[in-house]
Amino acid sequence: MDETDRALISALRHDARASLSDLAASLGVSRTTVRSRIEKLQRSGEIVGFSVVLKADAARDPVRGLMMLGIEGRGTERIFRQLSGLSAVRGAHSTNGQWDIIVEIGAPTLEEFDRVLTQIRRLDGVVSSETSLLLSTRKSAG
The missing domain is CATH 3.30.70.920 (Lrp/AsnC effector binding domain/regulation of amino acid metabolism (RAM) domain)
Incomplete structure (x- = not known):
């Protein structure tokens, strides 16, 4: 896990519903990079799920x-x-x-x-x- 992954996880913790475009803009990377990194973090087990707090x-x-x-x-x-x-x-x-x-x-x-x-x-x-x-x-x- 590198600094971009950590920044992505931090952004998702702040707002797990943020769009790929918003995440990409805040991280300074492409939407494709955000999507592939989220998928990689899920496959590796670093991200085990998303939840909703009502x-x-x-x-x-x-x-x-x-x-x-x-x-x-x-x-x-x-x-x-x-x-x-x-x-x-x-x-x-x-x-x-x-x-x-x-x-x-x-x-x-x-x-x-x-x-x-x-x-x-x-x-x-x-x-x-x-x-x-x-x-x-x-x-x-x-």
């Missing part, structure tokens, strides 16, 4: 946050199973460092968000936690 998806969870969990002993898999049963949990990730699991949470209100935090903190094996509210999203992994 307004309704963003509005669904007006209160969003990340909760980092410290788990006692070998209870991580059990905690993952319990988290998967909570409707407010949008994702759960294993990680390294101080925390064992990072949980993405979405709720309609602060009160509901707080209720979910309390529920997760009470899971047997959760020994510590830290939560950060997400105030705005500049870029979504979508």
Whole structure:
């Protein structure tokens, strides 16, 4: 992957719906070059797909946050199973460092968000936690 490929990916991250002509003009290359590079990046697996983020998806969870969990002993898999049963949990990730699991949470209100935090903190094996509210999203992994 060269600098043109990186610039193309950056432009697509900013606006995946940009026309080939607009992409070519912003990168200073031909439309054919843009098309062939996108195809090459897809074939190589660098680009695995494109997605759409709907307004309704963003509005669904007006209160969003990340909760980092410290788990006692070998209870991580059990905690993952319990988290998967909570409707407010949008994702759960294993990680390294101080925390064992990072949980993405979405709720309609602060009160509901707080209720979910309390529920997760009470899971047997959760020994510590830290939560950060997400105030705005500049870029979504979508």
